[in-house]
Amino acid sequence: MKLVTFVSDYKMTVDTLDRLKPEKLGIILVQNGVYHATTKENGKPSSMLNYSANYYVLQEDLETRGLSAANVIDSKVKVIKFGDIVDLMFNEYDKTAWL
Numbered sequence: 001m002k003l004v005t006f007v008s009d010y011k012m013t014v015d016t017l018d019r020l021k022p023e024k025l026g027i028i029l030v031q032n033g034v035y036h037a038t039t040k041e042n043g044k045p046s047s048m049l050n051y052s053a054n055y056y057v058l059q060e061d062l063e064t065r066g067l068s069a070a071n072v073i074d075s076k077v078k079v080i081k082f083g084d085i086v087d088l089m090f091n092e093y094d095k096t097a098w099l
Contacts, residue, residue: 002026004093007033007048016099017051025053026093028085029077034061038071045074056080056088 004026005017010033017027027048029036036046037057049055055077062068062079069079080088089096 001095002093003095003097004028004088006030006096006098007036008098009033010035010039020097022095024093025051026088027051027053027055028080028088029055029057030061032065034058034065034067037077038062038067038073040073049074049076054078056084058082058085 001022002024003020003022005020006028008031017025029048033048034057036048037055039046041047055074057072057077057079059069059079059081062071072079
């Protein structure tokens with residue numbers, strides 16, 4: 001299964017992601033979830049970025065919070081626009097989940 005997951009909260013436990021075992025995992029950081037891509041925890045990137053996954057962060061949600069692509073602290077996180085989400089969901093992944 002190819003699964004894309006939306007993460008909309010910054011302070012969350014990731015145990016749900018630990019239980020998922022897709023052959024391909026995509027994580028789209030939206031709403032307050034964008035802080036996983038821009039904020040360090042104790043000097044380190046968010047533990048959310050430790051998965052073997054393709055990471056995306058929604059540009060519009062970054063901008064709503066006064067941030068930009070320049071604030072993304074890990075190069076494995078790709079900044080995408082809202083329209084790109086539709087392409088990912090229909091072309092790259094079979095299932096969608098919201099955490």
